[in-house]
Amino acid sequence: MRKPETIERLYLDFDGFFASVEQQCDRRLRGRPVGVVPFEGLGDRGMLIAVSREAKDAGITSLMSIREASSICADLVTVPQKPDLYRRAHNALLSEIETVIPIDTAKSIDELTCILDQDGRREPEDLTRRIKAALRDNIGPYITATTGFAANRQLAKMACKAGKRSRGRYGDGLAIWKPEDMPAPLFTVRMEDIPGVGSRLASRLRGMGIFSSEDLYNLQPKHMRKIWRNVTGERLWYALHGYDIQAQASQRGMFGHGRVLPPGARNPKAAREITRLLLIKAARRLRREYYYAGGIWLWLSITDGSWFRQMPLPIVNDDQAILSALSTLWGHFADDHPGRTTIFRVGVTLYNLSPAGERQLDFLLADDEERRRWEAATTAVDELNAKYGGTVVSLGPWNPPAGGHVGGKISYTRIPSAEDFW
Structure with a gap:
């Protein structure tokens, strides 16, 4: 195994990404402590999912409750998340970085790594200056980034995190861990x-x-x-x-979506409708990546803890089969909780995946003819939605809840595509 004698990797992490994108796009937020929340109407309930540099310097952190953050900083401004805006910002920022250095891997919506050439290994400070200048001049000064350099990606990521608090303030830092200093x-x-x-x-x-x-x-x-x-x-x-x-x-193991429910949708009827939309989004992703699913599970966060149930599927990818299974799972929940139940969060997942070219049918089920018809119908629906760049046809009603973000939520481990927001 090779042990590099010089730095070979750059790791870049955008600072307070969601909040800094909000500040870049809305001049009213610039220079103010900003916290990004899941959706409007939370008041002092709920958690912050991202905070700006100014908020972090005031002692506020991500995943802090809105109530606690407001007690620390009375000037805190909260804004609802805009996932599609962050996706577009991610693409624009990566395009600018690519003009300076090729990107090896985008690790998440706000992190990436690059392999250094000889110039980058000799002059990492100059490479950092050129990257930050491209972002500042062509995107704007409010989205900043911290960079870390080291012999491998793991150490470069750690150096990057260490650089977040360099020079006595949060963000826009630089750390270089040369092998001879380790x-x-x-x-x-x-x-x-x-x-x-x-x-x-x-x-x-x-x-x-x-x-x-x-x-x-x-x-x-x-x-x-x-x-x-x-x-x-x-x-x-x-x-x-x-x-x-x-x-x-x-390796791909599952396709799923989850969502914190708005206060007005924390009842079984509304929660069931939201899980139906989330599952349709997951099934679309399943088909776009050419997989079939052999199982489905439903998870609910409820008043007295959580509820979970799963069931097998006959290796399918069409909406009719998947939604029928979801209906069965909700029937089990109704049996277990016949009274009034408050549901705070939902999650649906398709698992036990098979590549489309390796599908094996259940010869005891004998539903191949029906499955082919439903697959053809689902393909036609997908093609129409792709043609118009939105959900114009769906199996059943398509009424996204207040706050949106059905299946289009940003995950720190997955970069969504434009189709996720249809």
């Missing part, structure tokens, strides 16, 4: 801030007598493999020691 910068990082560790595993590590990043660094690779119970721990050891370790290719 591992001293790594030892300043909290163990739970190492990607692949997190708070839960860090707690377990402390129970084993491993209290710091330095302690973790000084373990042996086979010991880390034993702790993680798989090869991931050993791969992390090599990454922390500066080796050129590449991320393993991920």
Whole structure:
């Protein structure tokens, strides 16, 4: 395994991405502490999903309750999320960065990594200056980014996070972890801030007598493999020691959507309708990526905890079969909760995937003829919606709830496409 002798990776993370995009697009928000909330009408209820630099400097963090954030900063301005705006901003920003350096991978809506050429390895400060100048001059000064440089992507990401608080304020930072300076910068990082560790595993590590990043660094690779119970721990050891370790290719496991329900839709009837729309969106994604599903599950956050049920599907991808299964699951919920129930959040997922070219039918079911008809009808619906760039035809009514974002919510692990917002 190769161990680079110089920096080879750039990791870039946009600062307070959702909130900074809001500030760039709305001059009334510039210079003010801004918090992005799931939808309008929350009042002081709910959580902040993103905050601006000014809000972070005031002590406000993402996932803080609106009530607590307002008590910390009375001047906090909250705005509802605009997922399609963030998607378009992401595409515009990446286009500008590509004029300076090729992007290797967009890791999420607000993070990306690049492989450095010889000039970038020699002059990382100049590369950072050129990237930030392109963003400032062609997009605007309110969307800033922090960059980290290191021998591999894992260390570059950690350097980037360390650079977030450089120069005494949040954001627009730079950190360069050269191999000859390692591992001293790594030892300043909290163990739970190492990607692949997190708070839960860090707690377990402390129970084993491993209290710091330095302690973790000084373990042996086979010991880390034993702790993680798989090869991931050993791969992390090599990454922390500066080796050129590449991320393993991920495999698609499921298609799903979830949503926090608006206050007026926290009853079974409204929640059921929203899950129907979410499931149609998930099924569209399933078909666009040429998969069939062999199972479906429904998850609900309710007054006294949560409710979950799953059921198999006969390897399908058409809306009729999938929605029929959803109706069955809701029937089970009604049986379990016949009285009035408040539902706060919903989630639907299609799992047990099969590539379209590897579909195996259930010979005992004998519904191939019916399935072919429904697949043809669903394909016609998809083609009409694609032609007009929106949902003009659907199986059943199409009435998105207040606040929108049905299936078009931004995920930090998935970059949505334009079709997700139809």
